[in-house]
Amino acid sequence: MAGNTSKLMNNVINPQHSKEQIKIEIKGLNKVYKTRTGETIALQNTDLTIKNNEFVCVVGPSGCGKTTLLNIIGGLEESTSGSIKVEGVEVKGPGKERGVVFQQYALFPWKTVLKNVEFGLKLRGLSKQERQAKAEHYLDLVGLKDFAHAYPKELSGGMKQRVAIARAYAVEPEVLLMDEPFGALDAQTRAQLQEELLKTWQKEKKTCFFITHDVEEAVILAQRVIIMSARPGRIKEIIEVDIPYPRDQSTKLDERFIEIKNEIWSKVYREYLEVSK
Ligand SMILES: Nc1ncnc2c1ncn2[C@@H]1O[C@H](COP(=O)(O)OP(=O)(O)O)[C@@H](O)[C@H]1O
Ligand SMILES: [Mg+2]
Incomplete structure (x- = not known):
């Protein structure tokens, strides 16, 4: 069984993608934070290639450099050395081809849902009608069409996060960077949003880089799961999730799903133990 599993797992650290398929290429990336008390190596010698329209999830213990990696890809933070x-x-x-969704919703409380989604479009110089049409389309996609004129304070946490996702999608970035976007939500809302994100991605493909601390969430969403190791942050392993799409919550009951989830969980758990040493 173990031999069979590892054969099936087909761990691919750096698959040979043809040039035109590559969306993101990271080579020898290092990030060192200098603080008053010393230096923290947040990322060490990170190499990663992500294909066009690929959905990758990143898991790993707290402090292993996940957010740092996302921020560097997003252009929100500079690397110490290396190339991206x-x-x-x-x-x-930052660039308009890369959209970011944070764990906190970061909505404007004084703007309606529709205006929140329209915001990025205004910056891109779209006309009022174009903005509204696009915002309505993406609100519909995340199931919030009827709440276009509500204010953020009138929405639940899950709904606010759907607005944040619609807003990120509306500017039609080629790359979506998501940092634990469902981390603060209850299990049921989380499952619902996973399903919506899957549906959205299946309908309108994008390159997705999604951080989560939930292994099950990573496996249901991703084509590949990147496991990061404890400090200094490095890519420990990349596991291919060879489960076909469309996927939904019922996929979580599949034997293959459970097998992959357990394999990733045991590897991540080893990293958690490293951190707590
Ligand atoms: N602005 C910063 N200044 C100093 N250290 C930082 C800063 N941001 C992150 N770090 C450190 O870098 C490491 C990686 O952090 P982070 O990328 O946030 O990890 P993760 O998202 O995996 O929890 C941690 O040790 C963290 O304390
Ligand atoms: Mg983080």
Whole structure:
């Protein structure tokens, strides 16, 4: 069984993608934070390639550099050394081809749901009608069409996060960077949003880089799961999730799903133990 499992697992650290398929290419990335008390190596020698329209999830213990990696891809933070390219172009800062969804909803409380989703479109110079049409389309996609004129305070946590996802989708970025977007939600809402995100991605493909501390969430969403190791943050292993789409909550009952989940969980658990030493 063990031999069979490892054969099936087909761990691929750096698959040979053809040039035109590569969306994000990270080579020899290092990040060192200098603080008053010393240095923290947040990322060490990280290499990673992500294909166009691929859905990858990142798991690993707290403090292993997941957010740092996402922020560097997003151009929100600078690396200490190494290279990161999106479609062959070196990342120098944020760009409209990369959208970010944070764990906190970061909505404007004084704007309606519709205006929140329209916000990024205004910055891109779309006309009022175009903005509204696009915002309505994406609100519909996340199941919030009827709440277009509500204010954030009138929505539940799960609904606010759906607005944040609609807003990120509305500007039609080629790459969606999501940092534990469902981390603060209850299990039921979380499952519902996973399903909506899956549906949305299956309908309108994008390159998704999704951080989660929930192994089950990683396996239901991703084509590949990146396991990061405890400090200094490195990519320990990448596991291919060879379960076909469409997937939904019932996929979590599949034998293959459980097998992959357990394999990843045991590897992540080893890293948790490292951190708590
Ligand atoms: N702005 C910062 N200044 C100093 N250290 C930081 C800063 N941001 C993150 N770190 C440190 O870098 C490491 C990785 O952090 P982070 O990327 O947030 O991890 P994760 O998202 O996996 O929990 C941690 O040890 C953290 O304390
Ligand atoms: Mg983090």
